[in-house]
Amino acid sequence: MIILVDLDDVLADFDGGFYAEWKRKYPDKYIVPPDKRTKFYLKEEMPSEYGSLITEIIISKGFIKSLPEIPNAKEAIYRMRELKHEVFICTSPFRNYKYCVSEKYEWVEEHLGKEWIERLILTSDKTLISGNYLIDDKPEITGCAKPNWEHILFDRSYNRYITNKKRLTWDNWDKVINVTG
Secondary structure (H helix, E strand, O other), rough: EEEEEOOOOOOOOOOHHHHHHHHHHHOOOOOOOHHOOOOOOOHHHHOOHHHHHHHHOOOOOOOOOOOOOOOOOOHHHHHHHHOOEEEEEEOOOOOOOHHHHHHHHHHHHHOOOOOOHHHHEEEHHHHHHOEEEEEEEOOOOOOOOOOOOOOEEEEOHHHHOOOOEEEEOOOHHHHOOOOOO
């Protein structure tokens, strides 16, 4: 079985990193807390006048590399590999990719190990990548092809309105996708 796993907010805590940096830089500027978000893109959820401040944080040098791990994610993907599944990290870079691309590689090497660099796929169109499952927090994955994988939602507050897809966390992943056969 081929299992594709998104990086941001699935393995790496993008929201946690963003909110910590926002609080550090702009402690007096209120934004919707992560557990109350209803939209995937931060800029769509926050006051429009904060747009450039949000961008400044997420494209800044060191932001991606410094993201904390999502609890139990590393153990889950290592377990998938132990069960003889092919596991790849399938992630999209930002359009403003100056630091994003290299830092995604650095994050993977630092948190998962050098061997995972060979399992990292960067693409702006995940529908072109083959697999059995794509575990991703983005509510809808679109692109130029009809994907051959099943999209399984990694549970986040902003994707809970989707009710017609399987949903998982790193505490129930093995039951949701039945990787043990």
